[in-house]
Amino acid sequence: MCGSLEVTARGEADAERILPSRETLERIKRLEIKTGRLVDEVLAGAYHSAFKGRGMEFEDVREYQPGDSIRSIDWNVTARSQGQAFVKTYREERELTVLLLVDVSASERFGTTGQAKLDLAVEFSALIAFSAIRNNDKIGLMTFSDRVESYLPPRKGRRHALRLVRDLLTLRPLGRGTRIDLALSTLAKVHKRKAVVFLISDLEAEGFERDLAATASLHDVICVWPRDPREATLPDVGLVTLEDAETGELRVVDTSRRSVREAFRSRWGEGAGSRERLLRRLEVDAIEVETGKDFVGDLQRFFARRRKRLAR
Secondary structure: OOOOOOEOOOOOEOOOEOOOOHHHHHHHHHHHHHHHHHHHHOOOOHHHHHHHOOOOEEEEEEEOOOOOOHHHEOHHHHHOOOOOOEEEEEEOOOOOEEEEEEEOOHHHHOOOOOOOHHHHHHHHHHHHHHHHHHOOOEEEEEEEOOOEEEEEEEEOOHHHHHHHHHHHHHEOOOOOOOOHHHHHHHHHHHOOOOOEEEEEOOOOOOOOHHHHHHHHHHOEEEEEEEEOHHHOOOOOOOEEEEEOOOOOOEEEEEOOOHHHHHHHHHHHHHHHHHHHHHHHHOOOEEEEEEOOOOOHHHHHHHHHHHHHHHHO
16 A cells, blocks of 8 residues: 555545544534635635636737736747737636645644644645635545555535545544655546645655656645644753654653754754755745644735736
């Protein structure tokens, strides 16, 4: 299972699940009510304009007119037109396909604010899912650790969105590590048409740069980076035993030493900076969200930045 994804007739990967309890069903209902209200009252129109504002399918070319963006000029046609410039025109797609790639590795279960990073990822996924179906778009889900844990093909409708949220809440991952490269290469095999891809992960992995570049060349990729405030700093509490969530390795550190706390903060900063530079180089949009905090404002600002960029 680690090296490939075998899809069943229903389009899902084999994954360990439990039947939803009454508590889980109540949580699903609360998420639907909360995210539905946010979609209606806060994000109405923002989602649509952020992804559909310019259109995603090339339609034709026409003569350049004053006020047209030079970025829309079709230089190949212009070069053959004896001095007359032409611009590309696009047809807005009637529907989008949105795919959620959610990291469910052991590191995502960390949280010190009453909310784990995975809980934050589930809530974010629910909001995107209900935004998608409200706009009559298809929504799909792939979960991964050091293997592809599950795959739910994109479909429309409230019932499908509820199924997606239920799958996230009831999944019990078989793996502990993180293989972003495997998730992205599997995506390339099961979905070949252009989509909006939300990669929801703390990016605590190596060797995925080439696959991310290949994915970004076809799809509109947005990286959602959940983080916990305690990941960047160690408290001064004396000797503590730290466990690597993904490998199980234990290490005793003396947090009373300032040099230890500074080295910890420096290593985290270097890793975060490296991830940010990679995303900028690949021109992959990013949204950083923090456990224990409302992420709706972050999402609104992201949508606003995209609208402004599309309008240029």
